[in-house]
Amino acid sequence: MFRSLACASALFLAVPAFAAETVSVDTYRGAVDVPANPEKIAVFDIAAVDTLSALGVDVSGAPQNLYVDYLQSVADKAEDLGTLFEPDIEAVHALQPDLIIVGGRSSDQVDTMAELAPAIDMTIWEDVVGQGLARLGTYGKIFGREDKAAELRADFDAQLKSARAAVADKGTALIILTNGPKISAYGKAGRFGWVHSTLDLPEAAAEISDSTHGESISFEFIQTVNPDWLIVIDRLAAIGQPGEDAKTTLDNTLMHETKAWKNDQVVYLNASDIYISGGGIQSMMRTLSDIEAGFNGN
Known part of the structure; x- marks a missing residue:
């Protein structure tokens, strides 16, 4: 593999450099100059694939498995470039991309990718909504799709307004992730905390840690917390693994005693949307739509 990478790097560096128009954009690692309107792109971040797809940008190469069903058509058309954690370096070199985008699970690949083509880290992490919307604007700038980006931003704002109205004055919520029989809780400062902060949705348990993997709970x-609403994310469903699903895990005597269960106020989110492609413009709108529907009893 290292020999292949060395050969690929040598071939890339041997190609004569031609002057190309560039634009300065903000990335997770700071401001970077990138080619303007690149024709061929390799993308190793599913949130990026989500937003680029919404903008109408063709993704030339991507990991073989994008996990989310609404991006399957993108995966079918793109060149198979391995996985998020183990990119196929030879396939990337053969693609000869004008720009490579990494982020999140693949962010540590940025230096390796930069030896093959201009590469940027577009991780979305500390501020899912803020960074997600910033990435939307950045991709619009790179690919000359500013008008489409503005249209999508307006759609997001409208969906957010509707979701806020749906959850207003309806009590507290607890966000949990099931992993087979195991359960973790996420608070306002955690990975899925944007649901609380963006929707002004009160937490049922404010003392939950901000751990990446949530706080293990019973x-x-x-x-004891007895939330008015329970928002559920099924990790096994998100990654397509077999095992006990969230509904089975939660169907027990203790859960039956909670207000959320008694009042049929358990909202099961599309797990792949929030867990896999979180921060993508489509993902965020789909999650907000799920929450709106759940709180409206649909």
């Missing part, structure tokens, strides 16, 4: 904890 059914007794949920019973």
Whole structure:
């Protein structure tokens, strides 16, 4: 593999450099000059694939598995470039991309990719909504799709307004992630905390840690906290793995005693949307739509 990478790097560096128009954009690692309107792109970040697809930008190459069903048509047309964690370097070199985008799970690949073509890290992490919307604007700038980006931003704002209205004055919520029989809770400062902060949705348990993987909890904890609403993310469903699903895990005596269960106020989100492609413009709108529907009893 290292020999292949060395050969690929040598071939790339041997290509004569031609002057090309560039634009300065903000990335997760600071401002970077990138080619303007690149024709061929390799993308190793599913949130980026999500937003680029919404903008109408063709993704030339991507990981073989994007996990989310609404991006399957993108995966079908793109060249197979391996996985997020193990990119196929030879396939990337053969593609000869004008720009490579990494982020999140693939962010540590940026230096390797930069030896093949201009590469940027577009990770979305600390501020999912803020960074997600910033990435939308950045991609619009890179690909000359500013008008489409503005249209999508307006659509997002409208969906956010509707979701806020749906959750207003309806009590507290607890966000949990199931992983087979195991359960973790996420608070306002955690990975999915943007749901609380963006929607002004009160937390049922304010003391939850901000750990990346959430805080491991028991059914007794949920019973004690007794949220008005329970928002559920099924990790196994998100990654397509077999095992006990969230509905089976939560169907027990202790859960039956909670206000959320008694009042049929358990909202099961599309797990792939929020867990896999979180921060993508489509993902965020789909999640907000799920929450709106759930709180409206649909």
